[in-house]
Amino acid sequence: MSDRPTLDAIRRAPKVLLHDHLDGGLRPATIVDLAREGGYTELPSTDADELGAWFAEASNSGSLERYLETFSHTVGVMQSADALTRVAYECAEDLAKDGVVYAEVRYAPELHTQTGMPLEQVVEAVLAGFAAGGRDHGIRVGTLVTAMRHQARSMEIAELAVRYRDQGVVGFDIAGAEAGYPPTRHLDAFEYLQRENAHFTIHAGEGFGLPSIWQAIQWCGADRLGHGVRIIDDITGADAPEPELGRLAAYVRDKRIPLEMCPTSNIQTGAAKSIAEHPIGLLRRLSFRVTVNTDNRLMSGTTLSEEFAKLVDAFGYDWSDLRWFTVNAMKSAFIGFDERLEFINKVIKPGYGDLV
Numbered sequence: 001m002s003d004r005p006t007l008d009a010i011r012r013a014p015k016v017l018l019h020d021h022l023d024g025g026l027r028p029a030t031i032v033d034l035a036r037e038g039g040y041t042e043l044p045s046t047d048a049d050e051l052g053a054w055f056a057e058a059s060n061s062g063s064l065e066r067y068l069e070t071f072s073h074t075v076g077v078m079q080s081a082d083a084l085t086r087v088a089y090e091c092a093e094d095l096a097k098d099g100v101v102y103a104e105v106r107y108a109p110e111l112h113t114q115t116g117m118p119l120e121q122v123v124e125a126v127l128a129g130f131a132a133g134g135r136d137h138g139i140r141v142g143t144l145v146t147a148m149r150h151q152a153r154s155m156e157i158a159e160l161a162v163r164y165r166d167q168g169v170v171g172f173d174i175a176g177a178e179a180g181y182p183p184t185r186h187l188d189a190f191e192y193l194q195r196e197n198a199h200f201t202i203h204a205g206e207g208f209g210l211p212s213i214w215q216a217i218q219w220c221g222a223d224r225l226g227h228g229v230r231i232i233d234d235i236t237g238a239d240a241p242e243p244e245l246g247r248l249a250a251y252v253r254d255k256r257i258p259l260e261m262c263p264t265s266n267i268q269t270g271a272a273k274s275i276a277e278h279p280i281g282l283l284r285r286l287s288f289r290v291t292v293n294t295d296n297r298l299m300s301g302t303t304l305s306e307e308f309a310k311l312v313d314a315f316g317y318d319w320s321d322l323r324w325f326t327v328n329a330m331k332s333a334f335i336g337f338d339e340r341l342e343f344i345n346k347v348i349k350p351g352y353g354d355l356v
């Protein structure tokens, strides 16, 4: 069967998600509930539908900095262990219902300490939600702990990643506004993680260009790039039969450094003009290790299946392309090689077997 993948059929196919923010994926109705329970009074609306629409609209500014402002509301209602466990549980459920079989979901523990919760309690509450949600809904979820790049807590957060590595924390990340906050500000944390044989990804090449990507890889040693869209600035002749790769772009491709691409989010923050003009088209054609992700399902009003469906529309991708993205993502996951191989051979290949 080589039918054009429809949204419904894409939902049923097994998928792997590497870049999804816990505080960017809450159900609007849950935000309303948690705000009431926790006494958070700043919500722009207490009607779930209106609130969902508000997030999608407010996130369309074309600026990463303004996009990030909307997180004050989701973070604002995620300030108790119960709230964190509920949000993580529902995240696992929502992803499983979208056909995601393995996910790495990230969040910044330091943002959830407004009421004095210790970082360890934050991490344990999230892990408990994912463990229960994963068990009930048949999905494996690993977490990445994120440090905020404008803050100075990356070493503490890196230590958390190592401390909880056998309980479900599979890696580390830095996020937040990129311009003015180069990844080398956090070099000590990255060097520590490398000495601990731990994995990390870095948001780079989204709100800032090649220097950020270069630092993330060559100074900090990132295993993967969050977004990385600006790597196209190092590729010339995009429309020519054989585009030319600069040294950094060639390095990224040669080393098979995974790019966690998030098409809809990139349009909202101005990192790409439209889906049709998104660098993912060129990078897939050039066989970079591209993966497809949601970033923030609430802010982008999207799901992983919908991101794939948009790419099918824009680039005419077929099932073999979707399987390729999915295998790329599984190969790039931060769990062990044997587990990745098992997902590829026992879940992904059979899942696409009849479709391709």
Ligand SMILES: O=c1[nH]cnc2c1ncn2[C@@H]1O[C@H](CO)[C@@H](O)[C@H]1O
Residues within 6 Å of the ligand: 021, 022, 023, 024, 064, 068, 071, 075, 106, 107, 108, 111, 146, 175, 176, 177, 203, 206, 265, 295, 296
């Ligand atoms: O696309 C993004 N680029 C940079 N930072 C982001 C993006 N999406 C979310 N966050 C930031 O990551 C924090 C932890 O999840 C969020 O609170 C938000 O500030």
Ligand SMILES: [Zn+2]
Residues within 6 Å of the ligand: 019, 021, 175, 203, 226, 295
């Ligand atoms: Zn992100």
